[in-house]
Amino acid sequence: MPPAPIFATLDPDRAFLERAPLLVRDFVTGLFPPSLQWLAGNLLAVVVIVLFFASLFALLTLAERKILGRIQNRPGPNRTGPAGLLQPLADAVKTLVKEDIVPRAADQVLHFLAPVVLVSLALMAFAVLPYGRHLVPVELDAAVLYFFAAGAATELAVFMAGWASRNKYSLLAAMRALAQLISYELPLLLSVVPVVMLAGTLSTTGIVAAQAGWTYGVIPHWHVLTPWGAAGFLLFFVSALAESNRSPFDLPEAESELIAGHLTEYSGFKYALFFMAEYFGMTALCGMGVTLFLGGWQAPCAFLEFIPSYAWFFAKLLLLLGVFMWIRGTLPRLRIDQLTRFAWKFLVPLALINLGTAAFWQLSAGWSGPALQLARWLVALALVAGPFTLLGRRLSAGVAPRTYRYAA
């Protein structure tokens, strides 16, 4: 059999770059006796995921500080190493050698367990994301459910951290975190339901496969390019911001009000673990968003398929993460009542209506002919835009643009 060409446009499944990770895996597992190969394969996946996302975390912290700096017209960290590239290393050394302080009144066991539980749960979510055509660490029938179950359990760790610190700010933050996470869990899950409904499966590979194909070879069949998908993606994105405690929903760790909330009594490496878990959670949610709405590892155009699928996945992932940082550099923090009101009076109804839109889209899938297609699009767009405008008007009723009496 001749070796597969590096850029095989005709059959991307056979391209060398596409199969390269598999070849590496087969080589490494081949070093073990056959009875242990399944174990070696799984361990290899775990090690690769942990190492890869830990280094991605290091790079993300740097990228975030650079981007935030540029948004504020300053350079960001640029002293450690060339262009500040060694800053994550310096941060790691600093957090590792810092003294680990545990308050005497704290609940010692829970105080220790909270960061460990948080990081391990955050890492668990990575197990079901399809990183590429052949790169799914664990193929599960109910992968989406698994992902959100792992995500829901992280709330517990946040609560443990806040409660075990025996500090009123931490406890307040824990209460806020619970209220916020419970409130936003609902729109997050509801925004995912239409995808599951239309793809007809809870498996992530199935959902990606449902978004395969192109119209005219250039317009991908991603969910985000349908009316319900666009609305669902926005809902998912906003809820994901809240679920990962990112600005503007970073109330649980509001530095200026709650002195970093549940992190107040943590120092040194445990603090770094919390930080890591936050970035892991953010990355996992972005990866899920890519999988559910942005076509997963599918290339945007047919002729771009020669680029391996995992490259597309990570390009989309980094794009979403960049938008997270962009939003962090733009929006101020919400108040707790605004936060919950936004979830219950705006996101949840919209998500429910979006469910109806998706059902309409599914039922009208058989409509053919330009007139009916146009009608289908118009009705779906109206179903998305109408409630958005009406609910938005209600949400912002009585809120006028701020006038400044004394400032110019």
Added chain:
Amino acid sequence: MLGSGIIKGLAVTAKNLAGSFHDPARYVTQEFPEVQPQLPENSRNFPFLVADDGADPMGTLRCVACQICEKECPPQCIYIEKSKDKKPDAAGKLQLYPAVFAIDTSVCMSCQICVEVCPFDAIKMDQVFAIATTDRFNGLLLNREQLAKSNQYYHSIHPTEATEVDARLAAERKAAEEKARAAAAAKAAAPKPAAPPPPQPPA
């Protein structure tokens, strides 16, 4: 419509993000150790002692160890020991001088009260701000030699203020000389005064 403000805000930050790469007017950061900042004339932080002659700073300190600043200093960061002997000052008059003059800059709060109360214009505010050191006890306790800076240096950092001070000092010196000359003339005119004139305060 809801969300339009968010989009506007995102546009602003995106413009910043892109603009800071190609628009030098946006990019406001000065890389400090390589580019020294242009401080405004009135910027000030820690005190120094003015010496009239930069070549011999210890001999020409304006300070006469009157200890007013030591008493007035709110955080009490100034320590002065008077000298046992006297030296002639710029006007030729014999004065005490500080045998020890130390300021603990780790305690100093840059309030400038020492400058306000000094009757001799001997202590002024400096512009040096990069005083970081690895020895936080002795490295920040500045002694007489480290504190003394020449009058030229004073002119270079606060030109307007230094000129005023020089003019005032010159006028005072002239007034003192004239008074001394008048007193000498009076002494010559009146051969036997009942008592010597009371000593003039120097300022």
Added chain:
Amino acid sequence: MSPLHLCLLLSTGLFCIGLAGALSRSNAILVLLGIELMLNAANLNFIAFWRYGPAPSAGAGVVFVIFTIAVAAAEAAVGLALVIALHRHRRNLRLPEATRLKG
């Protein structure tokens, strides 16, 4: 001893722990949690019979457990709302003292 026996014994143990907790503790929240444990023991039985029993239908056990979980969630929500209402009236959660029906 078959695995089904073991599973049933495990569920019996869980049920008894829940029962003892619900009967002995005076705190309303703990009583609720004891009841939750008993429900979980029932769930465990469903799954055990679905897995090891002579299954009449492929999914009946799982479907039952899903229903029970939903009911348990509803029960927890209502029960804890009751606890909060109780706390508002009496300022404590000790059930032996909550003897009056009148608010």
Added chain:
Amino acid sequence: MILLLALLILVPAAAAMLRRNLVHSALLLVLSWAGLAAFYLWSGAEFVAFAQVLVYVGAVSMVVLFAVLLTRQNPDRAAPPDAAARLRAGAAVLTAAAVGAVIGHAILATPLPAAAGAPPVLTVRQLGLELMGRHAGSLLVIGALLTVALLGAVVLAAAEPGEKPGGKP
């Protein structure tokens, strides 16, 4: 394996019922629930395991913890166990032991299919069809029940008209 799982389920549950600290109790119960999820996973009921984690670990525990915090009392004021409480605890343990003994005896006396067959295969699709087909009526009833429970909980927990919102002493 099942003995390990039993340890993971029973020990935290028993500890939770014995602890005086309510938050500890709740967290130990969460551990026990997670053990149950592991049991479901081991039995091959993936969907139920994830649902268990999502509902119990993710939601019910949160509600419990919220209730604990909202009704927090001064730990110093908590009465030490008096004679009546001790009597009650003894009686409860006796009752539970009696019930356990009866059920346990019944289980051991029943001849059950000894060998474990192949685990039944149940994909999510089959489960969904089953839910929507044979059990559609029950599903509707459950939906109605959940809605009613939600409304009831809100009504019960909502501040009464005469009361100041957040008027906790």
